[in-house]
Amino acid sequence: MTLLNPSVSIKNLDLSFGAVKVLQNLNLDIGDGEFLVLLGSSGCGKSTLLNVIAGLLEPTDGQVWIKGRNVTWAEPSERGIGMVFQSYALYPQMTVEGNLTFGLRNAKVPKAEIAKRVARAAEILQIEPLLKRKPGALSGGQRQRVAIGRALVRDVEVFLFDEPLSNLDAKLRADLRVELKRLHNNLKNTMIYVTHDQVEAMTLADRIAIMKGGKIMQLGTPAEIYGKPQNLYVADFIGSPSMTFFDGTVEGDVIRIPDHDLPLGTYEFSQRPATGRPAIIGIRPEHVMTGDNLRSAPYTAEVTADLVEPMGSDTLVHCAFGGQTMRVRMDGQAQVKPGDRLMIGIDPGAASLFDKETEARL
Amino acid sequence: MTISDTRPDAGDRAAARRPSRLFRNLPSKIAMLPLIFTAVVVFLGGTIWTVVYSFTKSGLLPRLSWAGLDQYERLWSSRKWIVSIENLAIYGFFSLIGTLVIGFTLAALLDRKIRGEAVFRSIFLYPFALSFIVTGLVWQWILNPELGLQNVVREMGWTGFSFDPLNNPDIVMFGLLIAGLWQGTGLIMCIMLAGLRGIDEDIWKAARVDGIGTVKTYIRVIIPMMRPVFVTSLVLIGAGIVKLYDLVVAQTSGGPGISSEVPAKYVMTAMFGGQNLGQGFAASTMMLVMVVIILIPWAYLEFGGKKHG
Amino acid sequence: MADVGILATTKAAEQPVAALLDGPRGPKPVRRFSRSNIIIYGTLFVVALYYALPLYVMIVTSLKGMPEIRVGNIFAPPLEVTFQPWVKAWQEACTGINCDGLSRGFWNSFQILIPSVILSVAIASVNGYALSMWKFRGSEVFFTLLMIGAFIPYQVMLYPIVIMLREAGLYGSLTGLVLVHVAFGMPINTLLFRNYFASIPEELFKAARVDGAGFWAIFFRIMLPMSLPIFVVALIIQVTGIWNDFLFGVTFTSSPERYPMTVQLNNIVNSVQGVKEYNVNMAATLLTGLVPLVIYFASGKLFVRGIAAGAVKG
Numbered sequence: 005m006t007l008l009n010p011s012v013s014i015k016n017l018d019l020s021f022g023a024v025k026v027l028q029n030l031n032l033d034i035g036d037g038e039f040l041v042l043l044g045s046s047g048c049g050k051s052t053l054l055n056v057i058a059g060l061l062e063p064t065d066g067q068v069w070i071k072g073r074n075v076t077w078a079e080p081s082e083r084g085i086g087m088v089f090q091s092y093a094l095y096p097q098m099t100v101e102g103n104l105t106f107g108l109r110n111a112k113v114p115k116a117e118i119a120k121r122v123a124r125a126a127e128i129l130q131i132e133p134l135l136k137r138k139p140g141a142l143s144g145g146q147r148q149r150v151a152i153g154r155a156l157v158r159d160v161e162v163f164l165f166d167e168p169l170s171n172l173d174a175k176l177r178a179d180l181r182v183e184l185k186r187l188h189n190n191l192k193n194t195m196i197y198v199t200h201d202q203v204e205a206m207t208l209a210d211r212i213a214i215m216k217g218g219k220i221m222q223l224g225t226p227a228e229i230y231g232k233p234q235n236l237y238v239a240d241f242i243g244s245p246s247m248t249f250f251d252g253t254v255e256g257d258v259i260r261i262p263d264h265d266l267p268l269g270t271y272e273f274s275q276r277p278a279t280g281r282p283a284i285i286g287i288r289p290e291h292v293m294t295g296d297n298l299r300s301a302p303y304t305a306e307v308t309a310d311l312v313e314p315m316g317s318d319t320l321v322h323c324a325f326g327g328q329t330m331r332v333r334m335d336g337q338a339q340v341k342p343g344d345r346l347m348i349g350i351d352p353g354a355a356s357l358f359d360k361e362t363e364a365r366l
Numbered sequence: 367m368t369i370s371d372t373r374p375d376a377g378d379r380a381a382a383r384r385p386s387r388l389f390r391n392l393p394s395k396i397a398m399l400p401l402i403f404t405a406v407v408v409f410l411g412g413t414i415w416t417v418v419y420s421f422t423k424s425g426l427l428p429r430l431s432w433a434g435l436d437q438y439e440r441l442w443s444s445r446k447w448i449v450s451i452e453n454l455a456i457y458g459f460f461s462l463i464g465t466l467v468i469g470f471t472l473a474a475l476l477d478r479k480i481r482g483e484a485v486f487r488s489i490f491l492y493p494f495a496l497s498f499i500v501t502g503l504v505w506q507w508i509l510n511p512e513l514g515l516q517n518v519v520r521e522m523g524w525t526g527f528s529f530d531p532l533n534n535p536d537i538v539m540f541g542l543l544i545a546g547l548w549q550g551t552g553l554i555m556c557i558m559l560a561g562l563r564g565i566d567e568d569i570w571k572a573a574r575v576d577g578i579g580t581v582k583t584y585i586r587v588i589i590p591m592m593r594p595v596f597v598t599s600l601v602l603i604g605a606g607i608v609k610l611y612d613l614v615v616a617q618t619s620g621g622p623g624i625s626s627e628v629p630a631k632y633v634m635t636a637m638f639g640g641q642n643l644g645q646g647f648a649a650s651t652m653m654l655v656m657v658v659i660i661l662i663p664w665a666y667l668e669f670g671g672k673k674h675g
Numbered sequence: 676m677a678d679v680g681i682l683a684t685t686k687a688a689e690q691p692v693a694a695l696l697d698g699p700r701g702p703k704p705v706r707r708f709s710r711s712n713i714i715i716y717g718t719l720f721v722v723a724l725y726y727a728l729p730l731y732v733m734i735v736t737s738l739k740g741m742p743e744i745r746v747g748n749i750f751a752p753p754l755e756v757t758f759q760p761w762v763k764a765w766q767e768a769c770t771g772i773n774c775d776g777l778s779r780g781f782w783n784s785f786q787i788l789i790p791s792v793i794l795s796v797a798i799a800s801v802n803g804y805a806l807s808m809w810k811f812r813g814s815e816v817f818f819t820l821l822m823i824g825a826f827i828p829y830q831v832m833l834y835p836i837v838i839m840l841r842e843a844g845l846y847g848s849l850t851g852l853v854l855v856h857v858a859f860g861m862p863i864n865t866l867l868f869r870n871y872f873a874s875i876p877e878e879l880f881k882a883a884r885v886d887g888a889g890f891w892a893i894f895f896r897i898m899l900p901m902s903l904p905i906f907v908v909a910l911i912i913q914v915t916g917i918w919n920d921f922l923f924g925v926t927f928t929s930s931p932e933r934y935p936m937t938v939q940l941n942n943i944v945n946s947v948q949g950v951k952e953y954n955v956n957m958a959a960t961l962l963t964g965l966v967p968l969v970i971y972f973a974s975g976k977l978f979v980r981g982i983a984a985g986a987v988k989g
Contacts, residue, residue, distance in 0.1 A: 091876050495971035497921065508732055612937075646830075
């Protein structure tokens, strides 16, 4: 995908530490005002990529462009970026105000201008009462606000976030997530956000780039990533609990998995495989139909509940199906006990089909 | 995706010129100059210089006229050097065992959540803050045969009591050992205590649930877990033993006769007292060899295993 | 065990419940004089005596007159306290031909100490900072070399250093001795600072770079203000180490007038001339040990932390 006027461009980027290739021939264009999330498990290279964009790590090869300027060799402070870190990284011996202004003072920004920018950032983030305090006297959420403020006062086009919410507890994380989304809606800056939390990624992103082994596995909107994962890795990574995968073979209009032939009439193929080709079908727990929805299901079967996990809002039922333990997400009100027989319905149109050999979406 | 084959230097609006490799991170390199000079010129250069000159005929002044292994032959046929080496072996053996045993025992006792831990620790450690000269002189006074410890015990009624290590060539090294242990065990105790405190509390809980006694837990569970701490202690004690010099100078001056001479003192006498530089260089090279013999197994244990792991 | 006194004070309504709890109940009674406690405290006490004894002997001997020492018990407290030995040790004790006491050595040591400590802590802190945050190709090699150097017996390097200093015209001078102290104090202190700075979150350093701060700005404005404790630890190590030095003092000072305190002390006490004045000797010994002792007892936990931090990795 090529954007006409990208805010940040990564071109043919390589980075190796000795023999270890952390980033491999990476290309990525991030649009103006876009919220892009780099998502992946630890060690996938997402933080490394962010550090290269920030200028804190030097690439082995390739270029970084920000706002039409090749900044590959520029100092971090010259790139027009602001950065927010996981551990907040506030200077412990400076007040909140000192933290906010340190960069501006280094850049010899006039005093009046500094005061104006601090006032604006403090207002946006509602940290005015904290300005004279030191970071040690702040709560985790307040510290992270100050850290965001430090990026804000720099008055830059591009914000970089390195897992900014990972050190907060679950409730605070949810609150700040909403605030960040609101901040982006108001400021319309380009934001690049690294996380391993798929809920953060799905809720915040305009587009998500899922990374693995220094490569981008899929780049797309949250809906595309969730609904049409391009490969087995992304399909398995996104969704909690994850898809249940069945090995089978495509035979004309059905996929044959152990004990069942699932009709593929409603499935939108991007490439139709030859008959007899081994394939994998992945079905999300929430796409298995039960109760009233069963009537619209192209395929139904009877299964025995094996293990039941009530989670409040919904209930997860494990049952044997097609040689696997399939996960089925049911309503939280559903009364199911282990050993109960229940009818389930499957719509392959909502499922994902992958070639067994290439692991790419069919 | 766009594939552009422009190299970084082709970017027409590059924000910064790439500095040459030598000048990158320049402030850091400049700041490290004293370290680089010390490590390369003083430590490495000085050591090589001494080793090289130990194969020369240097006497009053260093000169590069080769003598092969002559200096070493003279060294090993010198009675004083042999005595020095024997003394160091005796002192080293007992110092190593004594320091480890006493250090660990004291640390284990202090680790038993006792009252007044800080007071005991201060008392055990303060000698470490003192100069070896001070230590040597105090113990020289306490071990004084006419007025010191021996005299006190005799006055208490045991008139036949005899403990005069500093004037008895056979046991003079033990007189030094008493002072050496007094000064050095506190440090090892501190390191051991830090090691003990670093051990997971759950280990103790598990041992208690399993009904294993305290002493047995220390010997069978805790000590094996503290292997790295013991290795560190061993290296520290070993390096300290080879450097043994000040204490001897202050407490016995090498006497009686030459019965408490040590290698470091031999070197100093040869270099600065006897104007016998070649002997000094050869003897100090032998000291270096001793350290290498101590360090190689340690380096192997510490770093050798990890590389393959 | 159900205690009658406690039962009587509990409310009537709870009594039936409490009465049901037969057998052991509540905290187990503690035996203060258990066998293991007697062994632990007994051992610690005896060992503490061995460690405390020399300090005690130094003090009491230095406060006695010579006649009392000749007839008395080395461990007995002074019958008649006199400060004469202290005055004599400080002002009149002789080394060779000089008879102006240890005060000379004290001031010599002081003059050596101040620049050596300042310079070595300054250099080591910058080294540690550069090594942990601004690594460059080869920086680890130099550091490893420095650490190996810490284990080489000093005697191996002494003579080449004599030559280097002589070539630089510094042999026998105060500057020369200061440089020697700086060089040999470098490994332990650099290690100390390196480990400390390495423990500071890397993100703080990254944040400062995004804020446009360079090598020295980050050092002085971010790192220094947050590393006061480690500076105190380094100061303690260096002050005691340099004050207690004997080897470099004796090797690199040219004349007895310039000897540091330890060298002068050894010369006073171990001089073969004249009558041995044990009280003066002990006063002199105590005077020399006073500076590190004061630092030790004043710094308390920091001293322990210093040697633990330095030694465990060293």
